[in-house]
Amino acid sequence: MFSERALWLAWSRIPGIGPILLKRLQQHFQTLEAAWEASPKELGAVDGIGPQTLEVMVAARAKIHPEQLLETHERENPCFWTPADPGYPQLLLEIPDPPPALYYKGQVQPQEQQATTPAIAIVGTRDPSDYGRRWARKLSSSLAHQNFTVVSGLAYGIDTEAHQSCLDVSGYTIAVLGTGVDMVYPWKNQKLYDQIAEQGLLVSEYPAGTQPDRSHFPRRNRIIAGLSRAVLVMEAPGKSGALITAHLANDYGRDVYVLPGSLDNPRSMGCLKLLSVGAQAILSEIHLLEMLGTMPRLQVVASAAPSAKAAPSHSSHALIPNLAPELQTVLQALTAEPTAFDLIVQQVGLAAAAVSSALLQLELLGLVSQAPGMRYQLS
Numbered sequence: 001m002f003s004e005r006a007l008w009l010a011w012s013r014i015p016g017i018g019p020i021l022l023k024r025l026q027q028h029f030q031t032l033e034a035a036w037e038a039s040p041k042e043l044g045a046v047d048g049i050g051p052q053t054l055e056v057m058v059a060a061r062a063k064i065h066p067e068q069l070l071e072t073h074e075r076e077n078p079c080f081w082t083p084a085d086p087g088y089p090q091l092l093l094e095i096p097d098p099p100p101a102l103y104y105k106g107q108v109q110p111q112e113q114q115a116t117t118p119a120i121a122i123v124g125t126r127d128p129s130d131y132g133r134r135w136a137r138k139l140s141s142s143l144a145h146q147n148f149t150v151v152s153g154l155a156y157g158i159d160t161e162a163h164q165s166c167l168d169v170s171g172y173t174i175a176v177l178g179t180g181v182d183m184v185y186p187w188k189n190q191k192l193y194d195q196i197a198e199q200g201l202l203v204s205e206y207p208a209g210t211q212p213d214r215s216h217f218p219r220r221n222r223i224i225a226g227l228s229r230a231v232l233v234m235e236a237p238g239k240s241g242a243l244i245t246a247h248l249a250n251d252y253g254r255d256v257y258v259l260p261g262s263l264d265n266p267r268s269m270g271c272l273k274l275l276s277v278g279a280q281a282i283l284s285e286i287h288l289l290e291m292l293g294t295m296p297r298l299q300v301v302a303s304a305a306p307s308a309k310a311a312p313s314h315s316s317h318a319l320i321p322n323l324a325p326e327l328q329t330v331l332q333a334l335t336a337e338p339t340a341f342d343l344i345v346q347q348v349g350l351a352a353a354a355v356s357s358a359l360l361q362l363e364l365l366g367l368v369s370q371a372p373g374m375r376y377q378l379s
Contacts, residue, residue, distance in 0.1 A: 144171025
């Protein structure tokens with residue numbers, strides 16, 4: 001008999017089993033132990049497990065002893081939670097793709113993990129204007145004074161201002177990293193990293209020693225959104241990772257608030273787009289705190305979906321000039337009908353993280369749209 005903690009880790013090591021399919025396995029079999037002991041025929045009945053994935057899954061499972069894997073992994077990564085652990089953040093359990101292992105460093109606050117202390121994400125461009133920086137600082141410190149936890153991604157710009165302003169008033173902040181929690185990226189934020197480790201919490205789905213990679217940062221945005229009851233977008237150009245976080249937040253039933261900006265400021269174009277499809281405008285610190293007191297549910301992505309034109313045919317996106325080969329590969333696997341993320345991974349033969357990153361970039365380019373249940377289709 002294996003512990004659920006060991007099985008979350010073991011299943012995450014099976015090629016082709018990403019967070020979505022892993023959660024689906026748990027829901028289908030009720031426990032991951034039942035899934036681990038299931039026959040190939042029983043596993044093949046799970047939505048998203050095709051013949052190729054099944055073959056790889058069964059072969060890999062036979063080579064893994066969950067408890068031995070856990071023992072070895074704990075020596076290298078002593079601080080991590082799985083969804084089976086009481087310390088695992090409760091809000092992350094509500095999203096369709098919770099990380100099977102969440103590594104942490106710093107000061108754990110049980111009330112934050114149990115979602116009794118509300119967490120608010122502040123995100124935005126790495127190159128903000130003075131206006132964006134000023135309001136990021138004002139809102140972060142105001143939230144900290146009201147005992148909100150401030151969540152961001154430790155990047156330059158808005159993220160840095162949000163974390164630092166929270167710490168400056170002795171608030172609690174969580175930084176979600178795209179590296180292992182033992183790595184500092186960007187390196188110029190070493191001092192801020194050290195402060196967060198002393199006063200707040202650093203978390204990541206990547207184990208110790210994981211170096212920065214382009215595909216990691218779009219993926220980590222789902223954790224920023226998942227940890228938070230609401231997302232504040234300070235400044236974001238038309239193509240921005242902050243917009244990914246905002247759309248994910250909406251998918252997860254979280255609220256999206258936006259700092260209004262000028263039409264003359266390219267950094268505000270993403271914010272203005274969010275406002276045009278239903279996000280709430282932040283009019284002042286007091287106004288924001290009043291809105292957070294009611295926490296209305298928004299439907300940003302649903303409102304943003306174009307309704308006046310039919311989806312183009314699959315062939316209309318067959319060749320896009322100057323599109324990276326990896327993006328083109330993923331785009332060609334899509335049709336006008338929604339396709340499950342795991343099926344896309346199987347079709348294109350790329351790593352799940354690479355496919356996720358490509359889909360997010362294609363969505364920002366307006367070529368792809370996401371349907372409920374982590375399914376994707378041509379826009």
